[in-house]
Every structure is written in structure tokens, then in C-alpha cells.
Amino acid sequence: MVIDDKFYMKLAIDEAWKYQLLTYPNPAVGCVVVKNGEILAIEAHKEAGMSHAEVNALKAAYLKKHANDTLKIKKSSREIHEYLLKNHNNFFNDCEIYVTLEPCNHIGKTPSCANLLKELKPKRVIIAHEDTNKQASGGIQTLESVNIDITLDCMKKEAYDLLYPFIKWNSGTFVFYKMAQTLNGSIDGKVSSTMAQLYVHTLRDKIDLMLIGGNTVRTDKPTLDARYIAGRAPNVMIYSKNKIFDNNIPLFKVPNREVIISDDLFKLLDYKFVMVEGIYNLMDALKERIDYIVLLVSPKIRKGVNALNEIDMDFKIVHENYIGEEKILFLKRTK
Amino acid sequence: MVIDDKFYMKLAIDEAWKYQLLTYPNPAVGCVVVKNGEILAIEAHKEAGMSHAEVNALKAAYLKKHANDTLKIKKSSREIHEYLLKNHNNFFNDCEIYVTLEPCNHIGKTPSCANLLKELKPKRVIIAHEDTNKQASGGIQTLESVNIDITLDCMKKEAYDLLYPFIKWNSGTFVFYKMAQTLNGSIDGKVSSTMAQLYVHTLRDKIDLMLIGGNTVRTDKPTLDARYIAGRAPNVMIYSKNKIFDNNIPLFKVPNREVIISDDLFKLLDYKFVMVEGIYNLMDALKERIDYIVLLVSPKIRKGVNALNEIDMDFKIVHENYIGEEKILFLKRTK
Numbered sequence: 202m203v204i205d206d207k208f209y210m211k212l213a214i215d216e217a218w219k220y221q222l223l224t225y226p227n228p229a230v231g232c233v234v235v236k237n238g239e240i241l242a243i244e245a246h247k248e249a250g251m252s253h254a255e256v257n258a259l260k261a262a263y264l265k266k267h268a269n270d271t272l273k274i275k276k277s278s279r280e281i282h283e284y285l286l287k288n289h290n291n292f293f294n295d296c297e298i299y300v301t302l303e304p305c306n307h308i309g310k311t312p313s314c315a316n317l318l319k320e321l322k323p324k325r326v327i328i329a330h331e332d333t334n335k336q337a338s339g340g341i342q343t344l345e346s347v348n349i350d351i352t353l354d355c356m357k358k359e360a361y362d363l364l365y366p367f368i369k370w371n372s373g374t375f376v377f378y379k380m381a382q383t384l385n386g387s388i389d390g391k392v393s394s395t396m397a398q399l400y401v402h403t404l405r406d407k408i409d410l411m412l413i414g415g416n417t418v419r420t421d422k423p424t425l426d427a428r429y430i431a432g433r434a435p436n437v438m439i440y441s442k443n444k445i446f447d448n449n450i451p452l453f454k455v456p457n458r459e460v461i462i463s464d465d466l467f468k469l470l471d472y473k474f475v476m477v478e479g480i481y482n483l484m485d486a487l488k489e490r491i492d493y494i495v496l497l498v499s500p501k502i503r504k505g506v507n508a509l510n511e512i513d514m515d516f517k518i519v520h521e522n523y524i525g526e527e528k529i530l531f532l533k534r535t536k
Numbered sequence: 537m538v539i540d541d542k543f544y545m546k547l548a549i550d551e552a553w554k555y556q557l558l559t560y561p562n563p564a565v566g567c568v569v570v571k572n573g574e575i576l577a578i579e580a581h582k583e584a585g586m587s588h589a590e591v592n593a594l595k596a597a598y599l600k601k602h603a604n605d606t607l608k609i610k611k612s613s614r615e616i617h618e619y620l621l622k623n624h625n626n627f628f629n630d631c632e633i634y635v636t637l638e639p640c641n642h643i644g645k646t647p648s649c650a651n652l653l654k655e656l657k658p659k660r661v662i663i664a665h666e667d668t669n670k671q672a673s674g675g676i677q678t679l680e681s682v683n684i685d686i687t688l689d690c691m692k693k694e695a696y697d698l699l700y701p702f703i704k705w706n707s708g709t710f711v712f713y714k715m716a717q718t719l720n721g722s723i724d725g726k727v728s729s730t731m732a733q734l735y736v737h738t739l740r741d742k743i744d745l746m747l748i749g750g751n752t753v754r755t756d757k758p759t760l761d762a763r764y765i766a767g768r769a770p771n772v773m774i775y776s777k778n779k780i781f782d783n784n785i786p787l788f789k790v791p792n793r794e795v796i797i798s799d800d801l802f803k804l805l806d807y808k809f810v811m812v813e814g815i816y817n818l819m820d821a822l823k824e825r826i827d828y829i830v831l832l833v834s835p836k837i838r839k840g841v842n843a844l845n846e847i848d849m850d851f852k853i854v855h856e857n858y859i860g861e862e863k864i865l866f867l868k869r870t871k
Contacts, residue, residue, distance in 0.1 A: 202551060202578040204600070216537060239573025243537040265539070384831065384851070384867070386721030496719065500851040500867060516719070516835040518863060521856065528853060528865070532719070532835060 206327055209233050209240070209299045210356045213254075214329070216245040217301050217363055218520045221531065222377070222495075223248060225407045225474050228367035230254040233299040234262035241265045241296075252278040255304055255314040259285055259321070263292060278311035286320050293321040301360045303332040306339035315340035318349070325350040329360030333368055362519040365533065369492055370473040376412075377493035378477040378484065379404065384498060389505030396525035397497045399429050404495075406432030409472040412487075415441025415462075417479035424451040425478070426458075434458050435476070438468060440483060466490065484512055494532040497524065541662055544568050544575070544634045545691045548589075549664070551580040552636050552698055553855045556866065557712070557830070558583060560742045560809050563669075563702035565589040568634040569597035576600045576631075587613040590639055590649040594620055594656065598627060613646035621655055628656040636695045638667040641674035650675035653684070660685040664695030668703055697854040700868065704827055705808040711747075712828035713812040713819065714739065719833060724840030731860035732832045734764050739830075741767030744807040749818045750776025750797075759786040760813070761793075769793050770811070773803060775818060801825065819847055829867040832859065 202208070210233070217231030224230075224246050232254035234242040242261035246254040260281050263272055272288070275281045304314035304326070318326060326349055332338040344351055369375035379401060381393045393401070405411065406427040413425065418439050426434035436459040437452060444462045446453070453460060461468065469475050469490065477483060477491070484491075494516065515536035522529050537543070545568070552566030559565075559581050567589035569577040577596035581589040595616050598607055607623070610616045639649035639661070653661060661684055667673040679686055704710035714736060716728045728736070740746065741762040748760065753774050761769035771794040772787060779797045781788070788795060796803065804810050804825065812818060812826070819826075829851065850871035857864050 204575050204578065208575075237572075237574070240539050240543075240575070243539065382720075384721070384865075385717075385847075386719070500853045502847050502849045502851075504846055504848060511839055512720075512837050513839060514837040516837075517861065518835045518858070521863065523853070526852065528856065530719075530863070 206299070206352065206355045209235055209297075210301070210327060210329055211359070212240070212243050213245075213299045213301050214356060214359050214363055215520075216243050217254065218522060218531075220245050220247050221363070221520065222366060222404060223407060225249065225366075226370060228302055228364055230300065230302045231363075232258035232301070234258045234293075235297045235299070236262065236266075236293075237295055250310050252281060253305065253311060253314050254302075255298065255300055255318065256281050256311070258298070259293070259317070262296065263289075266292070282312045282317050285317065289321050291322075293323045296323045297325045297327060298323045299327045299329075299355075301329045301363055303328050303330070303338060304340040304344070305332065306343055307336055313340075313343075315343035319343055319347050322347065322349060325352065327352040327355050329354070329356045330364055333364070334371060362517075362533065365519070366493070374470050374473055374475060375492050376469060376475045376477065376487070376490050377495050378487070378491050379495050379497075381497040381499070383501050383503045383505070385502045387503040387505030389503065392499050393497055394499065394525055394527055397499075397527050397529075400497075400524050400529075402427040402429040402432060404476060405435050406430060407474070408435050408476045409474045410438055410469070410476075411435045412438045412440060412469065412475055412477045412483070413479040414483045415439050415443060415446075418446060418450060418452065422447075422450045424455065426452075426455050436460070438463060440464060440466070440486070488512070488514065488534075491534055493519075493534070494530075496528075496530040496532055498528040498530065500526060500528070541634070541687065541690045544570055544632075545636070545662060545664055546694070547575070547578050548580075548634045548636050549691060549694050549698055550855075551578050552589065553857060553866075555580050555582050556698070556855065557701060557739060558742060560584065560701075561705060563637055563699055565635065565637045566698075567593035567636070569593045569628075570632045570634070571597065571601075571628075572630055585645050587616060588640065588646060588649050589637075590633065590635055590653065591616050591646070593633070594628070594652070597631065598624070601627070617647045617652050620652065624656050626657075628658045631658040632660045632662060633658045634662045634664075634690075636664045636698055638663050638665070638673060639675040639679070640667065641678055642671055648675075648678075650678035654678055654682050657682065657684060660687060662687040662690050664689070664691045665699055668699070669706060697852075697868065700854070701828070709805050709808055709810060710827050711804060711810045711812065711822070711825050712830050713822070713826050714830050714832075716832040716834070718836050718838045718840070720837045722838040722840030724838065727834050728832055729834065729860055729862055732834075732862050732864075735832075735859050735864075737762040737764040737767060739811060740770050741765060742809065743770050743811045744809045745773055745804070745811075746770045747773045747775060747804065747810055747812045747818070747822075750774050750778060750781075752813075753781060753785060753787065757782075757785045759790065761787075761790050771795070773798060775799060775801070775821070823847070823849065823869075826869055828854075828869070829865075831863075831865040831867055833863040833865065835861060835863070
């Protein structure tokens, strides 16, 4: 295996994918710090409002060589920024920093990463993809202004796949379909593990809107909240021509939730981050509007209904990972 | 992410999995060389008779720091051994060597890796799993005899999963089922890409026996050779009560091949490395005898037959990877 810039960038990209969709409205970003050839940190941005990937990686890298330093107890992005600016003592001058996205140049919920790097003066910054968000871009120029060596477009295609949900929800609507099945495509009964269900509730807590089919609501009588993680229940749109539903179905009783009943899919365009759950007849209606399928696959073969058997669609697997013992596949529609 | 022994061993294990089953009758083994914290090489054993993982990794590590050295043109294991013994100049003294299996201690088709490491004297050797093959074991003692620091059992469970086919074919029979399907489990028509088909032919070239169902032979009239890689066509057992077949079916015309027609699955025990292909009614008969399913998943949803819908089985995903744009899952039967 060749160990080059791509190898280190791949580590950053894979780390970022662990938090894909969970950083909304921010992009998923990963960062690797290498000092004289030694990997000191592989970190990612985990949630909006929390430290950016670069800050997490710089902190971890510093602590790798100063295990009991006070930096350990600094939690907020601002505290870490300030601490590193004061105490770096040229520690990063022989470091190479791999980051999947151009370091942010604006001061938002957290201070600017480009300004921090400008002061820490690493030997080289390797960037996979430029920032597409005008407000935050300009990081490259900031680094160039102090003559930091910059390498651009390393694994740009893979970084674009990582950035894609962010690009979509920034410019319009990102719609993903959450599916859970066995290896052979069976969807009957309880397919997913508790850990996969926790993940689904974590997603529900992040999204702007959940779309679900009317028949699923009538048959399954779901709650569709995020109780497993004590999270926020998402607003729900029920896709149905028939507007009459039994008000005792639990989803209608969740406090602080809006429920729309409609068969107008254009309403989705009013939201930025939409998750679709439920039975697969919705898939046919939605086909052209779906960006991703997030597919949870339980490693078993089971008798049961495979309701996708009337659909033809092609995908690219943009990433896969494990959630406990199950697979999670991120599928981008290509046809 | 924590960067510790496990991190480096995982790189070695993942590299080894790329050649899983293809090293028969040898085990799949991976090796990582780290010098003063810098990863110099991530290599694996690729095929029986070729260099072991350690030799590939030591060569790559040396060349990483001596790019135009004569070592570059040394291809055979014996040449690399001899060259490194003469020219190492203590290069490896500050190296840590991560290897998924105890270095071999006996001189077979290639010289002993333990003896080579004993002379190169790395700072530390980290071993995931001891060798279960009595003939080759004793490597740890050889390293200890010259006081090389040894760390045992790092990621032993994962290394056991990697070693499992080797353990099975060494002590009896390893049987795996090759399946190809779409995301939703459809098996109709041409499911796999050319690259996946190349992989299947590479597997066919390695196995002792291919098992296939009689109905599949009658319906598909297959050739079942390894022509895509100009490889050896495997011997075939057709599982069928009815012994009468049309002799014009191509598989009967492949030269230098034995074909058995039988409904006695105990015959499988006469072979060490068996691959099952064909329609899934065989799965039910074989259920208890299958060690792995090697599942190729094409990233599309298609209308079509899902013939597994009458079977209940549980698996552990022991590894997954890509073959081109498709997924390959290694599934170990757990129930």
C-alpha cells in the first residue's frame, strides 16, 4: 500500500463520515495531524456548535506529546483556540495538517480555524476540497498570506461525496431515505438492533422534517420521536391523499411537533434536511427527489416481505461503516 | 480516534483481508512497519509461494527511506531475505513491526521470517495471534532468544477472524458460499460487474472443489472455469439425486477437470477448500456446513427473484471491502 498524502487524507475522510448528517447544518469535516511522519491525531467535527475538526485534531495532537497538559481540561472551541495561541511554542512548525475542507475563515459560533493555523504555522496544510460556502471561505488566502505551504485537491472527489449533503442543504433541500433490512432485503418485524435504533433517533433529532406514508401511519401507529436519546421530536409530513387519521395514533400526541398531512411533495422544498421513513411505496413517488439512501443492514437472512421488488434504481456507495454489528451504507442515487 | 497499537494492527489486518482466501493453503497475513512513529509500510502476503507479509513490509519500509536502492529489483523472498541480512545497517533497530500472525519459524517455500527479524533486531514486534500450525510455530521464542520486545494478543479476536479459513482448512474443510445480489437481494440476470466476475474466477482458480446444484447446471448450462484470469478450472461436484445430465453442457467439456455427480454432502469432507455457487435451494441443504458467505452486493435496486426468502440464518460480518464499485461482505455463520 502506498503511504502518501492520499493515505492520510483517507483517514481524515473516514473519520468525518462517522458524523455524517449529524453535524447539520455544518458540513462533516475530518482532520489529521502528522508530525515528522508520525500520526498524532485523527479527529472530526462532531456537532454544530462544537469545535471544528481542525481544533479537535490540533488539541489531540498537542496532548499526544504533552499528555498531562492543562489543555486537557479546555473544552470549548474558544478556550482551545486561546490556549494553543498562547502555548504552542512552535510545536506545529514541523506538522502537516490534512483537512477535508478548506479551514473556515469567519468567526461564527466558534473562532476561525484559518486564523488559528496562521498563528500556529504548520509546515504544510493539505486541503481536499475548497469551501463552497461564501461566508466561511477565504481560508486558503489567509494561510497563503503567511507563506504556509498548501496542497489543494488531494482526494477532492471523495471529499466532495463527504461534503455533498452540506452542499445540498445549503442550496436547497437534502432528502434521504432511511431503510433497514436484512441481508436478503427482508423488512418484516424488528430488523434493527438497539444500537441502530439509537442512531435513527439521533438522526431524527437533527432533521427539519420527517416524511412518512399515510398507510404506514395507519398500520404501524408510530410515535416517530427521538426518545431513545431524549432528543427533539421532528416535525412530520404524512404523505396521503386521504386526510382523515385516528387522532389517537401516538405521533399526533407528541408535544411541540407540527404535523402536516399532504400529497404535495413540493412542500419538501420548504425544508433543508428531510428524512423519509416508512414503507417503500413512497420510494416510487419520491425516486427523483432522493439524494441518499441511508441503508442499515442487519447480518441475517430472514423470511419476509421485500417490498422494493418493483423498483429499478442505481446508486454509488459513497461510504459504509458499522453501527455495532450492523452495516450502514450511504448510497447516492445515480439513476 | 486513539492512535495506539490497535490502530496500527488494524491497518495490518485490513491489508491482509484484501487477499483473504487467495493465499490458500497459506493464511492471510498483514504487516505494518513503524519507524519512530512514522508508518513506512503496510503490506500483506498475497499468494502461496510468494513472499510473506513481513518480507513485503520490510522491503517496502527500507525502500521508503532508500528509494533507489538495489533492493527494488529483488523479487523472490530468498533474494530479499539475503539482501536485507547483508545491508540493513541497523535500519530496523528503531522500528516497531506489527504482524497479524506469529512470524513463521520454519524454512518452507520461503526462508523463515522469525530468523530474519532476529537478525534485523527491531525495537518491538507486536503480534495479534499465535501460529496454530505446529510446523511453522516457535517464532515468538526465536525473537525472545535475542531479547526483542514482544507484545502479544493485540486485536487477537479480529486476527482470529482473519485466520479462521486457514484454521478450518488446516484441520478439515472450509466451505464458503459465493453469492451475488443487488441491494434488495435480487439475483436475476447479470448482477455483478466485470471486476466482480474477475474476482470470482480468481477464487475458482484457488479452490479444491466447486459445489453446484443439479438444477442450476441443467438450467444455466455453465462452464464454471477461470478463463477470465486464464486460471485453472476447479473440479466440480454437482449436487443431484438424478445422475443424468446432457454431456454437451460446457462444464463437462473443460479439460483436466474432474466432475462428480452425487447427493452425498459428506464427500465435501474429502476436500479442504470448497466453494459453493448456484441457486439458493442448496443453501438449505448446506446450512450447517457453511463457514462463510462471500456476498457480492451490486449497488442497485432491481425487480427480480429473491430466492433466499425461505431461510433463517444469522451471521457476523467479519470483514467488508470494495471490489470496484461493488461491496464484498465476508459473513461468518453464527446460527
